[in-house]
Amino acid sequence: MHTPEHKTDGPSTMHDVDNPAAMFVVYLVVLGLAVANILLSTTPLGKSAIYIQLGIASVQAVLVAYYWMHMRRGDTAVTLSAFCSLFFIGIFYLLVFSDIWTRWRMAM
């Protein structure tokens, strides 16, 4: 729950709301990064492309979480919940990679 004592970027009030202009700028940045990611797929970056593209996607995700999901004003429980979701994403990647990384050793 948002209360004045929570950390914010600037001075906060009981009825603190996001600045629509700032939200729109963030939206444009996320869109721009999406376009950049698509354009990157047409360039001959080779194996490094995946890392660059995932990096861009991560920046997009952080922007969305920080601004649009109000993480910058989230209290401890909200922040903990958000990181909890990262934990489950981690489980997903780990267990999927347990398949993909060992698939070459032996087919069922």
Add this chain to the structure above:
Amino acid sequence: MSIIVHDEPRVGPVPPEPTPPAKNYLNVAHTAASWLFTVDHKRIGILYLVSLTFFFTVGGLAAGLVRLNLLAPDGAIMTEDAYNRSFTAHGVVMLFLFLIPSIPAVFGNFFVPMMIGAKDLAFPKLNLASWYVYMVGSGFLVWSVLAGGVDTGWTLYPPYSSRYSTSNVTPGVFGVFITGFSSIMTGLNIMVTVHKMRCPGMTWGRLPLFIWSMYATSFIQLLGTPVVAITLVLLMVERVAGIGIFDPTIGGDPVLYQHLFWFYSHPAVYIMIVPGMGVISEVITCFARKNIFGYKAVAWSSVGIAVVGFMVWAHHMFVAGIAYYSAILFSFLTMLVAVPSAIKVFNWVATLYRGSITFQAPMLFVLAFLVLFTVGGVTGLFLATLGTDIHLHDTYFVVAHFHFVMVGGMVLAYLAALHYWWPKMTGRMYSDFWSRASATIIFVGFFLTFVPQFVLGYHGMPRRYPNYPPEFQVYNVLSTAGASVLGFGYLLPGFYLTLSLFFGEKASANPWSATGLEWVSSSPPPVFNFDRNPVVVCGPYEYAIGVDQLGRGLPEPPGPGSADDPASHDGPTGPAGPMQKETHVVG
């Protein structure tokens, strides 16, 4: 905190029957608009109840078509293509439009605020929005069915669904995508409500186990549903734009779809069953007149199922080409999820031990649940074991196992909840005889339907096939006969519950002599649930000392042990009074 209560009875005075308010949530307004634009959690629960009953009927009819067609080895009533569309309609409608929203949307909406002493859910408008989103998504699914159906099976595996099927995959997938948002909204609403809106004294250790189960379910809904949503978007991208994501002929990986799909869809099984487990805890304590055995174990096992349930998905993929080492890992992890499930079953059975059990319809449904869910769970271990799954995968054994858990478990828990809370929701009692008859018929019909399918599956009959060798016909006929008994059993509540609205005896505030906060207010409840804000002073299941959560005595319980039956007053566990023995008070 644990308090030891010794021999002498500590029964608070039985409160007088609350005067029914002139206006309750049902009669406060009568226009269609008052229902369609309501933000009252109870009315929204009723909207969901009506919608879900409709879709349950549609899904049931599709199942009836499937079973009828399987009466003959070459298909009795429809073409093979129509058969594909029928079983897909059955699966999609039952899973996405009934099982997933069922208990959270109907009973979660209606009873979570009442059971924690709140006036409403945290976000009433979001709650109404979730119903509209659900109806819009359902509209797309109904459109896809009416326009010819989908023939991919409810799992929508690519590349068939994304590249080759000529059926109405696009609106069907879009419908599933939209209903997912409804699920997220409901989960979010319930989670915030449980965190922020508990009444004074309602500590986490005093929460009813139904609330714990709803909380764990919300956790899965919030974390899992976005994954399947984005997976379905990727499926549509491949189908509409031809971008290779899952189809290997254009650079995709079909196994990736299965990873993404089952990462949600296996936990979705727990979205379906965990709320049902919460219902079981409520009903079994009430009709056994016993404190729950192992409150903390049952509560945390719900959370345990929610967490471990996210780590087992690839047991659906043992024969899909995943790595051998990964399969061993998932086989082991799948065994783990049996632990919290078994904790629940053992604790329920221990709760029954030496209880003063009465056999009203809710309890009959719960006892049927215990039997059927246990069979479903144990046969799940056959499928979790890597070696046996190779033999049983994609056979009718899987169909039978899944239905034992989902129908024998979840649907019976849903019916238990409906019968348990019906007097509170409507203010009317239903026919005791017919409700017991219905529970019995459903139990028998269920066994007749699905036990033959275990045999069929073990002998190699694949699921989703419209044809089979003649030697399998006897089992298929048995199964179809059972389905007709089951269908009759399902029809009965439709009649006697509807009739009860017009001719049923008026229900008292607490007709089952239960301890939960929802029974404090009148039946049906007033608009804001309680005449005054409740203050909780003890745990949720103090049947042993015979008090509700406000510390007041309980009215005479129903059944053969009530009123003029002296036997009930004599024994140490007689339902009319406190149990004359040591007990632990939770909280």
